[in-house]
Amino acid sequence: MYKFNIIDKLSIFLIVLAALISGxxxxLGFNLIEIIFGEPLNFIGRLLYILVGVAGIDILLFLFKAKTKYTLHK
Structure with missing residues (x-):
């Protein structure tokens, strides 16, 4: 089984957090990030969105690595 490193764990946490905030x-019709960090988005809010995007890319790469590692070969 593939072991999660700290980057993978952080990426999963950020993606789940972003999914909850999107929900x-x-x-409810209000953006929690804008309420917490201000509107228009300041540097911290933009940084959070960038980190979530990078986390999404990391998890995509993780899925491709896991798929190729555990695919059964005939």
Missing amino acids: ITGI
């Missing part, structure tokens, strides 16, 4: 935005 709150969709259901």
Whole structure:
């Protein structure tokens, strides 16, 4: 089984957090990030969005690595 390193764990945490915030935005109609970090988005808010994007790329790479490592070869 593939072991998660700290970057993978952090990426999963950020993606789950972003999913929850997106759900709150969709259901309740307000953006929690803008409320916490100000509107328009200041540097911290933009940095958070960038980190979530990088986390998404990391998890995509993780999925490709895991798929190629554990695919059964005939």
